[in-house]
Amino acid sequence: MKHNGKRAFLSGNAAIARGAWEAGIRFASAYPGTPSTEILEHCGEYAEIDAQWAVNEKTAMETVIGAAYGGARSLCAQKHVGLNVAADPFFTVSYTGVNAGLVIVTADDPGMHSSQNEQDNRNYAMMAKMPMFEPSDSQEAKDMTIAAIEISEKYDTPVIIRTTTRVSHSESIVELSERKEAPEREFVKDMAKYCVLPNNARKLHVKVEARQKALAELGCKIEFNRIEKTSSKIGIITSGISYCHAKEVFPDVSYLKLGFSYPFPTELIKKFASEVETLIVIEENDPFIETAVRAMGINCIGKDRIPVCGELNPDIIHESLKEFTEKQMPETVKFEGLDIPLRPPVLCPGCPHRGVFYTLRKLNCTVTGDIGCYSLGAFAPHNAMHTIVCMGASVTNALGIEKAMKEKIHGKLVAVMGESTFMHSGMTGLLDTVYNKGRHVTMILDNSITAMTGHQPNPASGKTLKGEPTKALNIENLCKALGFDNVHVVDPFDLVSVESTLKTALKDEQPSVIITKRPCILLKDYKPKVRLVSINRDKCVKCGMCQKLGCPAIEVNPEDGKTVINQALCVHCGLCAKVCRPGAITQAEEEVK
């Protein structure tokens, strides 16, 4: 961690972890998901925090709820869609309340830099009736985590910290303090509080509504909700990163900055609105605050001008609201008519997934996909993934497609997911497939790590978040235990075996699982033996077979149309040598010593 005496330059995620440590948090759990992942990684750097990777967001949430009941200040973190997975326990812990403080972080992704949707999780706070902080920078991320723990214990409620990608992944200066250990809070058996049987839950709901009122009053005096009064002409209500962007465009107007945005501080909003001529609400995605303002009978400018879709920035705010400022948009240089090729992410050179997608395309399979690096298999030249919905959906989507299309799809349908996704929520779908007599093939791409989010260990890695050895799941045995009689294990670089195994499995009347096993090429302690790959360009006949691999190290020379291997990128996996028909690309027999 980058410490500079009492100040540090921290990301929002690192600041939340620091806040957790300073607030005396003892337990934290999460499933990795961009942009939330680093929160748990940073928690794991503090000896006093028992931080762990959970199998999925639901088990993480349930575990931290247990820890908070058991007396440890606790935190769980997830990306926005992760909270969907954890939604069941999430809603109910609002009723039971806590014992020790409980912080629930949701990191949303406006603009969908790395996500499948743009859901605005502030709506969850309202639906679950849970208080929520929205930090604007790293200092606030830390301070609000500490305040969240205090409020959690004082009001007997879990507290949400809602960040967005720009808060989680931006860095700014943070003042550091020391850790304050929390006094022990003994778990007292209290059936009326902790068992949400209908008769108890009815009483708990009444308590929740009373808590809402008290927290709305707190919201009117808490320091995180502040009025910055300058002119009475224009007043802006805003929260989170939108506040920072708005200040760039409107430095001189009045602000009501909502750091503790839910329950809505109704009286404070009314007061502010009454003091300004024009009221503007600036927020990303949904009209969350705006709807509340309008429900108070107050008119305002908001989503009639500011887009709902996508991430905000100062340029978009300026463009949307230019009639309210005399400032001109900055001049920019334009390159009309210039075609700048895009540079989207690609499967890395040496990626073990490449051979799988090459084969799926070759066999013209219909592929239901999942969430991970392998989602890139949907792009050209592979074009070998045809649905992606959410974590674990590959297998159950396939089951549904079979139910709809029956014989028409039999022998062509393959579900593809990574091993981490399999454990997250894929294995229940596999059980469904066996139970309900599905026949499709499921491929589990086991690369020994949760790769997409930056290499987190998982239950099949044999290592915990803290790096301690632990029992490693045997995926093959688990699939057999789920009821699969046909479980095949292949090396994804052995293209002949991948193809023949897939053909056999597709013909089968029973459902099958094919596990492809090879570590992620970027894995730090993975040092595969290297046999050098080279090309004899005289033999290249421009057949284009190597191009079908979609490897960044394989280039076409625009002069003669023949293949060139970019030696700076090539990791000598040898896949191109295996598909080269004229034998122009070859791999040495000898290993490099």
Place this chain on the structure above:
Amino acid sequence: MTTNILLCGVGGQGTLLASNLLAECAMEAGFDVKKSEIHGMAQRGGSVVSHVRFGEKIDSPIIRKGECDILLSFEELESIRWAEYLKKDGLIITNSQHILPMSVSAGNAVYPKNIQEILSSKSIQTIAVDAIGKAKELGNQKCLNVVLVGLLAKRLPMIDEKIWPEMIKKMLPEKLQKLNLEAFQAGRNIA
């Protein structure tokens, strides 16, 4: 006075270390600093960008289009991709290296020719250097990022020049310090 530096390149080129180094030095020099970048898919060969802003008080972590003082580019195509962020008299410092996007290497798109000429036709001042060549001379092409930081540092007089080598020593493990201190100095000396 706020200074806006945009760093851009291709995943795996070390832009993140360069932006960290810049931000930490600006903080050491007493400025408020914010930095923003999108990770997640960064290591998979995609286009990568870091916004670094420093001054008395910084609000948004994002640089506005048309307000960037210096664009520090690690690859030539990326320099023109992000050039619209430059302010009127802004400067581009770019590594002259070309890394072909997949669409180009597969022959489905063309890498624009004469990027330097296009930029100068728009009166954009550009310093193009073979930073990777310089890094290889020093014995490790990975230090190209610090070569580029050296070039940048020379154009940031508000950060005391003594801060940079001290920060390199603070941020990097001992075995990498000598190489990177040399790379930094080499960058300063290029132009």
